[in-house]
Amino acid sequence: MNESAIPLPNSLQRPLERFYEYLRSEKGLSLHTQRNYKQQLETMAQHLAHLGIKDWSQVDAGWVRQLASKGMRDGMKASSLATRLSSLRSFFDFLILRGEMSANPAKGVSAPRKKRPLPKNLDVDEVGQLLEVNEDDPLSVRDRAMMELMYGAGLRLAEMVSVNVKDVGLSSGELRVVGKGDKERKVPFSGMAAEWVAKWLKVRASLANPDEPALFVSKLGVRISHRNVQKRMAEWGQKQSVASHISPHKLRHSFATHVLESSNNLRAVQELLGHENISTTQIYTHLDFQHLAEVYDQAHPRARKKGNN
Incomplete structure (x- = not known):
């Protein structure tokens, strides 16, 4: 079941806004990638807010795994889940760069491998x-x-x-x-x-x-x-x-x-x-x-x- 959107606390929203500006002005990512990152980060921020997280510094590897698990429960494709975790890793790297976090809790969490369908053999x-x-x-x-x-x-x-x-x-x-x-x-x-x-x-x-x-x-x-x-x-x-x-x-x-x-x-x-x-x-x-x-x-x-x- 989808969670209804709630206003994010400034402690979650403002770092995101600074990150989006960083993507636009310094990273040179395509508009498509920027939109994907924003969509994934907003979705995760909403979920964390519903669970009572008020600051990004509260997020550890356990929370990241929970975000990945929620994506899997929601039926996300492996490629979309990989994008979700990639956006989170990039965001935390940005916070580390600005001295707002000391370690990246998403570094050790990876998306499940996309299963490569095998061809049916001939009898x-x-x-x-x-x-x-x-x-x-x-x-x-x-x-x-x-x-x-x-x-x-x-x-x-x-x-x-x-x-x-x-x-x-x-x-x-x-x-x-x-x-x-x-x-x-x-x-x-x-x-x-x-x-x-x-x-x-x-x-x-x-x-x-x-x-x-x-x-x-x-x-x-x-x-x-x-x-x-x-x-x-x-x-x-x-x-x-x-x-x-x-x-x-x-x-x-x-x-x-x-x-x-x-x-x-x-x-x-x-x-x-x-x-x-x-x-x-x-x-x-x-x-x-x-x-x-x-x-x-x-x-x-x-x-x-x-x-x-």
Whole structure:
């Protein structure tokens, strides 16, 4: 429920007015940011006044956390809550600058991270439907090879685009890729991914410029762009009548999900994806809870049902 506005005591209002003038005259912030800061600070000042706070010096980290909690209860987005806390930190820095406060109680309070929505993975049947590309023109062979490799090796889009012909080890079943932070790793690829990369290498010369090192090239004979890959995969999704929108990231996510569900080996999937921290892999992928429950029921000695011993 919204609190009705009440007149703020001068001890709360005047420092705010001085801060707004400081933002206008010295900080050079955009009008949009100035308005956002003012709106957030006025809202927080009203809440504090309702709770009996009469001076900004009374506000400690506990009060700041309460202001953040109220924002969350009111349904604020993470980005808006971050702006609220940012405005408060800037205001207290201003009061410290003027000698009106000795420490910034908002410094150690951070907004919850904005959750990044994960793409829904394709199920195995949808992947099969997508990859039933039987056209034998060079562009179709290239596109199927790219999709087979994205799904077969779990590559990031940037990793796949940057692969050169010399990085492909068809006989060894290894692919050299350069991931985030210019970290090099080798990933295994075999089966349909290796088969279609080999098919593409046989026809690649019909498109690629003679001195082009890239594995995958565009019609212009140079390294294919990120945007071109995204566009082609989306088009193939429509052409193959796949209900889900197809993107390179969705194929990588599907690779991770399917391997993890089949193997239950989170550490191996972490290595395959090139994640530095396993926590990233835990967020990035998801397991079928029912599958986990069945494993638990069968494996845990205190969970086994009588008669299954």
